[in-house]
Amino acid sequence: MMTKPILMALCVLAAAPAFAQAQGETQRDPAKTEVWKPIPVAVATPRDAAPSDAVVLFDGKDLSAWESEQGGKAPWSVADGAFTVVPGSKGIRTKQRFCDIQLHIEWRSPAETRGFSGQNRGNSGVFLQEIYELQVLDSYDNATYPNGQAASIYKQAIPLVNASRAPGQWQTYDVIWKAPRFSEGGGLASPARITVLHNGVLVQNDTVLSGKTEYIGAPSYSPHGCAPIYLQDHDAKVSFRNVWVREL
Template sequence: MGDRLMATTYSSLRLTPGNPMIKPVLLTACLLAAAPVLAQTSGEPARDPAKTEVWKPVPAIVATPPNAAPSDAVVLFDGKDLSAWEGEQGGKAPWRIANGAFTVVPGSKGIRTKQSFCDVQLHIEWRTPAETKGFDGQARGNSGIFLQEVYELQVLDSYDNPTYSNGQAASIYKQAIPLVNASRKPGEWQAYDVIWKAPRFSEGGGLLSPARITVLHNGVLVQNDTVVSGKTEYIGAPSYPPHGCAPIFLQDHDATVSYRNVWVREL
């Protein structure tokens, strides 16, 4: 019926360009043609936006004060003492504390947290020595952050300091090259923000899923959900011996690297 009405209207009015009746006639014809469609949809029930609203569970509230750890974080260094740490071979952590930071004492060996961790969000700030004369490559501001004691995120002065790419700052040492080099000048404070997903093992010790790591270096993404091939090895290929949660370990590599503002959130 709508098609016949439209054809009759066009014929009877002899619509031509400039005819003032064109617009009203076309509008009337279109509305009549669409009437059956409108009739079909007008009887549908109204859609309810509440059907896609989820109210529970309610996320826990985490306070995020400026320049401080989140309220649910485990603070590993608050600028005052190393009570959350111990020496590599046990006993009191031997590194030096001054001006709200702690610094490697070369030859004293590394330190590790007293608490063990699996999946974590880690924030840690670090600084390599300002004096670089006579040092280059891996000898310049070398240290390392080991997740679960055996997976190393490299700490190194990589500002205008060529070395092998899978050994520079923000590399997963000898495994994964960082996406970019976001290093600051020697002597300046830098920061790593890390999301660490621990490996999973079967009851028999087989690997169910490898470790994964995401790292922001000075706010820049440098490791993007990187699959870790196994524990860090200086020589040879990495592998996955089964293990559970373990401490965070900081390496003494004969350089006076400093750390501050260290905290983790267990995930």
């Protein structure tokens, strides 16, 4: 009588040629590994303009997509295709709320640096969902604590390198933001994550955030939904232009 192990082995040996034949057919026929659906949506990418599927948050003309953090019209100045912080006027935020996004934003610190240093030189911030800060600072030949320099996740993550340009020059942040997720009970299901290119250089590589930005104390999470992008008034005349997002 043939034992069960021997019978199974014979079945495997019998199936092997058929499997090898099928595998050989796949290797010989490229169509076997072609996937035709879903078809990616076509997105136009004009030179020096936002992608066709982007939400343009500043078109060089007005701040109609923004409002004051206190409510009402955004109080910052607009001129020459850019908008600039009016010190003492408070921050501004988008009227639209966002979760996962690709963000493009260009910024420029004041050219005049005499008498200013550290955190007092060209300070502002890009806050994702209003509470997670990507630092804006003139960090060109300007010493400060590294987790507070330009392209840091403020008080949490030091940038991989300092890609800052000289004061008065336009700089770019390209950001991939993955919003945190919370359970129905309010617990943290997955933390926020961010990737940042500063002037085309990778400075935050899928960085995991420990919670909302805190000036004093450790960061922590509390449940929230989609929220505006917020730009900070930190008493410096920082300018911004070419701001757009793609919802992911």
